[in-house]
Amino acid sequence: MKQYNTVHAGEVVLGAMLGGLVGFASVSVFCIYVAGPWHGWHALITPPSDANIVHRILHWLALLAPLAGAVAGGWLFARQEAEQHARGPQFHRDPKEAGDVLHKIEVARMSAAQRADKVRGVIIGGVELSRRREVEHIVMLGLPGGGKTTGVIYPVMDQALARGDRVIAHDAKGDLTAARYDESTSVLLGPWDDRAATWDVGADFFDPALVDEFASTLCGADEKTAGKNLSFHQGAALLIGGLIKSAMAADSAWSWATLADALAQPPRVLIQQAAKGDPLVMQALPTIFTNPDPDAALTTGEGAMLSILGIQSRMIVQLAAVQKAKPDARLFSIRRWLLGESDTEVRLVLLNSNAQYRNASRAIFGSMLHVIAALASSAAMPEKPADAADAVWMILDEGRQLGPEALRAVDT
Secondary structure, eight states: OOOBOOOOHHHHHHHHHHHHHHHHHHHHHHHHHHHHHHHHHHHHHSOOOSOOHHHHHHHHHHHHHHHHHHHHHHHHHHTOBSSOOOSSSOOOSSHHHHHHHHHHHHHHHOOHHHHTTSSOOOEETTEEOOHHHHHTOOOOOOOTTSSHIIIIIHHHHHHHHHTTOEEEEEESSSHHHHHHOOTTTEEEOOTTSTTOOEEOHHHHOOSHHHHHHHHHHHTTOSHHHHGGGHHHHHHHHHHHHHHHHHHHHHOTTOOHHHHHHHHTSOHHHHHHHHHHHOTTHHHHSOHHHHOOOTTOOOOHHHHHHHHHHHHHTHHHHHHHHHHHHOTTSOEEOHHHHHTTSSOTTOOEEEEEOOGGGHHHHHHHHHHHHHHHHHHHTSTTSOOOOTTOSSOEEEEETTGGGGOHHHHHHHHO
16 A cells, blocks of 8 residues: 655645646647647637537637646645655555565566475565575564564574474574574584583684684784784784694694693793694794793783783683583584584574673684685585575574674675
8 A cells, every 4th residue: 555645735736737737738739730720729718609519629628628637637746655766675564565566576586396386485474485585695674672583583493494494593682592492403502501512613613714713703803803902913813823723733623622721831832832833923923933042031012912812712711611511512513514414403503692701602603603604605515406405594683793703704
């Protein structure tokens, strides 16, 4: 149903005047064309005194055409639409009208199999989405309390799981965990929850670039976080990245505990081990490599890098402590799960954030998203057609809480 502006008398009068002028101009041209200049103007101005039927018709047309134009112009001006659509998505105030329009759009994009009901798309607001639409991503904006979670996220998640798909969901407020967590088919990856599985980070950091992303996020090596101290934060990230790469080279099954042990070493030993994983460490912290004196003091900059490393890596020590305290916890690899190599009974993976561990949430879940993004663009995970079974959904409710690095992983 279209919405119209409030009717104003001035607009009606203006419309009537313009309509009347258009009607008069039109009939004038017609009269002159039919009866010639003299008889045409004569028929317009004065009633015909003869019995000529043509003159009488022209005269009545001359009277009625401006009147009809005035009525039509006034009616049209009174029915102006409240909003004029220029370009881009069009807003429909009537939900039914919007649903009908969206349904036609989606049907046009459906495959032959979906039109034949051999495969089904998820339904949002009564509209079945085409499978092509599903894989092109959906962004949802709305005010708090607007019904995004209960009206869209829950239904989409339930439908995806019901048709055999898998779901990775960010749970910013704990609602999803409370409503949908099932120990037999779900996994929590926030280590602050006693029910959480242990992230098998050694199995998931399959690419050195992922290590660099994790180290950068952990140490806040970006201009917004570090400001003028960016180079020191980058040096700290270089150290933690070197330690991880060194552990990767020594043991493919490294864990948080392995990394925590490396961080507990004396500074000189730590730097030397990090350099084994990343030779650039020797350029960023050259003192112990260029000065043969084992007691040589580190420079102020090198000390700043180590200080930042000690502060920012506390999360790793905490994760190692949690891992040691729960030796029987499930060891979960996102990469292997996505490839169908392990934990095939798990259908729902919850990134359960906790406001008390905001920085840790960003570092851990941001790294997980980088793993997913890297795997999705690699040859190890070939593309599937939109109609294929066992799709994987990623639902990022309150995505901004994951931080800019995590969102960059999703964007790219």
